[in-house]
Structure formats: C-alpha cells, structure tokens
Amino acid sequence: MNTTKSQATILIADDDEDIRLALELLLSAHNYKTIEAGTAKEVVIESERQKPDLILLDMNFSRDTTSGQEGLAILQQLDQSNIPVILMTAWGSIELAVKGLQQGASDFIEKPWQKEKLLNSIEQQINFSRIKQEHQGYRQLLSKSQHKNLPATSKHWVCQSSAMQAVEQLIKQIAPTDANILILGENGTGKSMLAERIHQLSSRSDQPLISVNMAAIPDNLFESELFGHQKGAFTDAKQQRVGRFQLADQGSLFFDEIGSLPINLQPKLLRVLESGQYEILGSSQTQNTNVRLISATNADLNQLVNNGDFRQDLLYRLNTLVITLPPLRERLADIPALAENFIVSFSKKYHKQTLTLDDDAITKLKSHYWPGNVRELGHVIERAVLLTVENVISAQNLLLDVGTSTNCKIELQPLETAERKLIEKTMKITSGHVIEAAKLLEISRNALYRRLEKFNIKFDANQ
Template sequence: MKKTIIVVDDQSDLRLSAKFILENYGYNVVEADSPLQALEVIAEQTVDLMLLDMNFQYDTTSGKEGLDMLKTLKEKNHHFPVIVMTAWSTVEIAVEAIKLGAKDFIEKPWKNQRLVRIIEQQFQLGSVQLENKRLKAQRPTSNVFMLGESAAMQLVLTQAKKLAVTDTPILITGENGTGKSMLAKFIHQHSTRCNESYVTVNMGAIPETLFESELFGHTKGAFTDAKKDRMGRFEAAEGGSLFLDEIGTIPLNLQPKLLRVLESGEFEPVGSSKTLQAQVRLIAASNIDFQQAIAQGDFRQDLYYRINTIVLDIPPLRRRKEDILPLAQHFLAEKSQKYHKSDLFLSEQAKKALNHYDWPGNIRELSHVIERAVLLSDSNEIEITGLTDQLLDGTHKSNGEMPFMTIDEAEQQLIKQALQKSQGKVIEAGELLGLGKNAIYRRLEKYQIDTKS
C-alpha cells in the first residue's frame, strides 16, 4: 500500500515540485496551502508523513506558524512523522521544532536526493517502532509443549497442524482446563505467521465498558481514564494470530461490534474517526454449548458461523487416560526445574492414583496437583500421600471409590496418612488406625516406612 505524504506550504510551485518528485518514488501526495487546511485534510484521511513549511502569512523568518502547527498536532494526538522546512533555517528554530515533535529539518531549496532519503529514513524508523510495539504484545514462549500420546489427542494435533498453515478461523472447544490455550499456541507456531505477534485476550475478563478499548484501542482523552493512546489487541496482532479465549462469554449487546471487524476487517479506535484495517488470523475458544446458547438468545448465530469454520474439540482427560502419566512426568520435570529440585520421581502408588482419578479440572488440575507435590516433597520419591489432599479427596467425591490397589499398597498408604496426621507420632498413628503399639511397629518394619520422612 502506498504511503501518503501531505505537503503543507503556501507556495503552489513548491508543492507541485514536491508532488512530482515524491510521486516518482511511489508515494501518494496530497497538498495543503495552510496549517488550517492541513488539519481539515488529516481529519478526513490517513496521512503517513507531513512536510511542513515553518512560515506562512505572519512573517517570513520566525517560524511561529510552523511551531504552532506542531503544538496543535501534538494536542490532537497525531503521531505521523513531521519534517519541517524553511528557507530561513536557524539552529534555534530547528531545536524548538524537534522539541515539539518534528522528526527532522530540511532547508529550502532542498536537494531532491536528500529529501527522499530523509523521508525513507522516517518510514524505516516507523516500521522498527511498530515492530517493537508488536514484540511487547504477548508472544509465544519458546516452543509449545503439547503432549498427546492417546489416539484421540493425536488426531486433534494432526488436524491442528494441517489447518495451521491456512488462515481459516478455528474454534477450539472443550471443558475447562483441557488445554485449549496450548492448542491455540500450537496452531500459531505451526502457521505461516509463526514469526509474527501472537496476542491472547480473555474475553470473560473484560468489563463491558472497556470492551471496545481493549480490542480496538483508544486515543488520549477518549474517556475519563484515557491518559494516553493505547493500541488495541487487533492492531497489536497485525500480521499475526489473535486468540480470543472464552469467546462464548461476550455479552449479546457487544457481539455485533466483534462481528463487524471479523466480517470486514475494519475497526476504529475509541475516540478516533479513522478506520483501521486488521489483518489477523483468528483462533477462538470456549467451553459453552453454542447451539444451546443460540437457542436461548445468548449468542448470535451469524457470529457463531463466522468463528466456527473449523472446530477442534479437545476431549477431557478422563477420556484419554493414556495422556495422564506423560503429562504428569512433563509437569514434574517442569515444576522441579522451577523450584530448583532434582531427581524427583513418582512412586508406583502415586502413578496408580493419578490414573484412577477422573480429573474434573483436566490438565490444569493435574498441573496444580504435581506442582503442590513438588513443593511439599521431602525426598526424591513423590508418594501418594503427597497427593492426598487434592487427589484422593477428589477421587472420593468424583466417583465414590478409592483408586484400585493391592491390600498391602492400601495398608502402606493408610499408615503414611496416619503418620502425616499425627506428625510422625507412631503410637498416635496406630490409634488412628485401630492398631496397638506392637501391631503398628510390625507394619512399619514390614513396609520399611521411615517415620521421620
């Protein structure tokens, strides 16, 4: 797309000369014979750079009108680069102009090559600054880890990888904690946009009053707390991927605003009349039943059709038991590194307990359980007792049954739990289990249980 340059000067021959030179270099040029006319032009169309004369009607040497124009541009929050020009350049005027936001200074009559070089430098600098803004936006961390050894998860990952290279909108569905955000990152990192921005938005966490500001940005002064310009998520994700998590929670009255930008790719920052273009790859996720939400009037059908070109459903962890232990081992290694612990491993009893649990919180719950076990571990081996509070209690609530194990394993587990409750006091632990002093000590010796661990 051609860059647009506005030439602001009261001399028509100079404007014509600049127009001829710059159009020859592929720029689109518009003219204004005064600061007032220039303000009218930039209110109606997007301008990428301004060439501004410093002197108009008041006098010919002070640069007052040019300086006043720079102040006005700053007050109105116009951020395109301004190059000032005058036939009566002085160091003082140049310094003052730079202080007020001018990016460079050129004397009239100019040398064509110098003028073009200055303009090209400003556009190159602008590209670098925009890229820095994008880099500050949320980007994917290293390589996405997505463990899926079950046939069900392998199918999802195969489909995701195949679809990643297209720009087709993808809707990821599944229960809370199944890994929807991980799959979204997986898709981005296997796409042609992998080196561009990856921006995530938790739609359920955005207050209604900030919905447009968060997604589309705002200008300074657009509302009471708008102290400065803010880039919206669509602009931050330009050229990359935008992940809208919990999209099903958007209030009905705000859904048309999102629908418009998804259909047209156009939006306006709050407080601005300029229409911007969004070139992003959309990935959305939700755990709601969309058909039910549509039937109840809570979700627009046309918005649903816009986001569900492709639907990837992640099965819950209880339906892919093969993934539990590999994920647990991954989280164990990850959390061990995080908390500077080494050589930790899961006991066989702990592994059985993990496999027998229903995991209503899915991968997120598994991650939290392993993290807690790592934090509380006093030895290299993570026993089932290290998982008790979050795992076994949840197992009883989940299916009313204890994990299946041998009698000896159950006895060991109960003894360790009793010792934990009695803070290592053997006699008290025996009383909790209905065992006498000799009976509890025999079992401690039989199972080689260390009462101090």
C-alpha cells in the same frame, strides 16, 4: 521521524506557489516545520530525502487539473514510505476520496480548506504515526519473546493418546490456513496451549500471538481493549492505548472465553471479521487489520444463540473450523508425560532436584476422574513436588481423594445445574464474598457476577 508537534515536519506538495505559501504561514504559526515540493518528481525526492512526518499532497498538478490521477500516482510511489498522507483537491468527489483512501491515504481535505479541520487532521495523523511506531517496536519485542519460548511450548505439547493424536493430525492440516478456529472443551483442558500450537504451525508464526481473556475484561472496557482509544476518548482515557487488533496485525489473535463477549459489542467484532475494519475509540478514521482469529470457550454457543445472548452470524464467522479438546479422563495415556513436564517445571521453580513418579502414583493418577483436567493435574503435581522429601513421588504424596476416582459412582446432571450448584456452594463457603468465591472458582469477578445474575443467586453487591 519526528514525533512531537513542535518538531514535526510537513511536506507541502502543490504546484500552486500561493497555496504553498498560505499553508506554510498557517503551519509555521502552529509550530510545524515545513518543506515544499512543486512537482510530482520533487514530492518523491523530498519525501525520501527529508523523511517528513506528514505529507499534504495536492491531487492535481499542472498537466492534469481535474481527474486527480496525478495525486493517486504519487500516492502509489509513496506507498512504502510509511509516511501519513493527507490528500487535497479543489475538485472533491466521494469517488476520488475513496480511491485515495484505498490506496493508503490517511485523510482527504477539500480546497478551500477549513483551518481547524485541517489542523485537527494533521495533528491526529501525526499522533497515529507515533503510536504506530511505538506499536511496531512493541510487536518486535513480542515476536522475539515468543520465538524464544517456542521450543519449551512444543516440548510441553503432549499427544500420545489416540484422542490427542487425532487432534494433532487435524491441527497440522488446518493450522497453515488462515481460517478462523473455534476451540471447544472443558475448563482446564489446555485450550490456550492449543491456540499457541496452532499459531506455531501457521504461516504467521513469525508474528505475535496476542491473547485476550474475554471474561476478565469489564463490560465498559471491552471496546477500548479490542480496538484501542485516543487520549480523552472517555473520562479515564488519560493516555492513548493500542488495541489488541492492532497489536496482532499480521499475526494471530486468541480470544479465550469468547462466550463472555457482551451482545452489544458482537456487531463490532463481526464487522472486523468480515471487513478487517474498525475505529479506535475517539477517532473517526477507519483502521485496517489482518489477523487470524482463534477463539475458545467451554460454553454452549448454540444454546447462547437460542437464548439471544450470542449472534448466529458471529458464530458462523468464529466456527469456520472447530476443534474439540478431550477431557483428561479421555486421554489417560497422556498423563505420565504431562505429569513429567509438570514435575520438571515445578522442581525448577522450587529449586528441588527433579523427582520421579513411582508406579503406584501413576496408577492413582490414571484412576482419578480429573474434573479440573490438565489444570488440576498441574496443581496436584505442584503440591506433590513441595511435599515430597525423597527422590520419588509416591501415591500418598499426591493427596488425591479416593472418592473422585473413575471407579466411583458419578452423579450425572445437566451442565447448568452442576454449575449453579457449584456456585451456590462456593458462595456459601465464602459467606457471599464475590472476590473470594471468584478466586476459588478460578474465574474473574465479572464472570462470576454474570453467572450470579444468570442463576438469580442472591449476593451482597458491595462485596
């Protein structure tokens, strides 16, 4: 199918020869190539033979001049062609327009048409068609890439402990459904890997899994990131962008740190979850999507609701099913297998022979409190692989502080208090440098700014 305006071919489908001539003159003057069809049968034949970029379809042909049923019948026959269709009728009605759009039409124009409105609609639909083709190609690449990585992901999924066996049993029960899932758990527990596991076991596993870290998106780009934008939709929109909902269509969409979604955008996400409909920035045309949403957070969403920072109705949409990932200190039986996976991975990364853990090292790993959970374990093993010169990783190679073992006295305090103290300490260490502090805390700069404002912690806005 042609994609540039100078090459685009438009099928004019109308039983009135004068109408066809008028449209042919108008479109030719704007560098479009035209072909014509005067009967319903010709419309179907020419669309299959010529593969036009767009069809201007009259709603009424000779045997029925007012109801629009002929046009709707043709539209059904064109349903599998993936060619954008703009409906035309001199007997316009909202009801007829809705029926046509529900059956797959891209737009609806009344006769006599307004020239600029018609030309703008044609250009917009041809551009949408081009984006859709590019999007489909990208989705195929994503799907192939994910299928290639499936065995490795499955291999690294560890559930030997009783706590994780309970999670695995729940996953196998709910993954095949299309219900939205909310994953809860501390930082570093493996929420993104769990989302991938759910996708693999779902009926959508042959479609892409698209992941979005909500805390890493600047507030002013959220809408563009999720729904896409057209060229010129805002100052920096130099080219069209496909949104995450479109990329994930028919597949799964994973929103990490969902609690970071700005309150002003939550109604738009709620609308998509309820109706599957949204608009691309810069376009008035409603798009449809079919995704399975998996969300994750370490925040207390109920508390955010009470604070007015998160919508109650959106939470109900997100938490149809809830899975809580246990912290690593509650799944000690998984530590040897998790450590082994990391050893294999980092030995390959740093071109070293595969190492093993001695018994003392395993004991020390199991006695550590693991405030950073599986992510922290990965960092510890990576460091040990780099430092070990023998074939065996010893307890000394782990460089774990004794003071953080499970045998030490742990000071319990409210989560918000601990979070505030940690941020204050990090800002002091980095002399108030936000970027460096965000790196140390392993969160985005925007996420740190939100926490600094939340806890009223003073900082230099220029850093």
